[in-house]
Amino acid sequence: MAVRQVKFAEYQTEITAMMLDMLHLEPQPVEIPIQYYINIDEAGVLKPMLWFDGDVIKGVALIFVSTSMRNEALLDAQTDVLWVKPEYRGNSSEFIDDIRSHLKEIGVNFWYASSRDTSPIDSFLIKNKFKPLERLFYCEV
Numbered sequence: 001m002a003v004r005q006v007k008f009a010e011y012q013t014e015i016t017a018m019m020l021d022m023l024h025l026e027p028q029p030v031e032i033p034i035q036y037y038i039n040i041d042e043a044g045v046l047k048p049m050l051w052f053d054g055d056v057i058k059g060v061a062l063i064f065v066s067t068s069m070r071n072e073a074l075l076d077a078q079t080d081v082l083w084v085k086p087e088y089r090g091n092s093s094e095f096i097d098d099i100r101s102h103l104k105e106i107g108v109n110f111w112y113a114s115s116r117d118t119s120p121i122d123s124f125l126i127k128n129k130f131k132p133l134e135r136l137f138y139c140e141v
Contacts, residue, residue, distance in 0.1 A: 002051075002052055002098065003049050003050070003051050003052075003061075003095060003098035003099055004049065004050055004052060005047055005048065005049050005102060006048050006049070006050050007041060007048070008037045008038050008041040008046060008048045008062075009038045009041070009042075011048070011050060011057075012034055012037075012038070014050070014057055014060075015037075015048065015050075015060050015062070016032050016034060018057075018059075018060045018083050018085070019032055019060070019081055019083070020032070021083070021085070022081065022083040037062070040064070045064055045065065045066060046062060046063070046064060046065075046080075047061075047062075047063045047065055047102075047103075047106075048060070048061075048062050048063075049061040049062075049063065049099055049102065051084070051088075051094075051095045051098070053088075057085075058084060058085055058088040058095070059082075059083060059084035059085065059088065059092065059095045060081060060082075060083050061079065061081060061082050061083075061095075061099055062079075062080040062081040063077050063078065063079055063080065063099070063103070063111070064077065064078045064080060065077045065103075065106070065108060066078075068109070068110070074109040074110065075106075075107050075108045075109050076108070076109065076110050076111075076112065077103050077108045077110070077111040077112065078112045079111070079112060079113040079114070082113060092124075093127065093128050096128040096129075097128075099111075100129075111130075113125055113130055
């Protein structure tokens with residue numbers, strides 16, 4: 001089992017299928033901006049990662065990597081999508097550890113992930129060595 005960085009365009013069918021599974025509980029239909037993801041992957045900003053067991057894809061992570069706004073000497077990674085198929089969730093810490101190792105290899109200093117105030121997601125992130133920040137603010141526009 002291994003996490004590999006892939007090209008979004010080459011795995012767009014598999015990635016979008018998992019994203020639709022993840023988003024099925026949203027209150028309104030969600031359109032996935034496939035061309036946007038392809039473009040930012042080609043620009044080097046998006047790091048699409050898939051968790052494989054042989055040919056079986058068990059999870060997906062879409063992570064944006066960019067220079068930190070706080071300090072240009074640092075590289076930050078922000079999570080856009082982090083999804084493990086339900087049948088593989090018991091050992092998904094391996095997925096997180098492999099992503100963390102890959103991000104470290106490419107020079108990332110901090111990896112951020114957000115949660116929508118759901119206890120299972122918060123517990124998963126904390127169990128996998130994410131630390132909650134003091135505050136997170138957002139503005140609906």
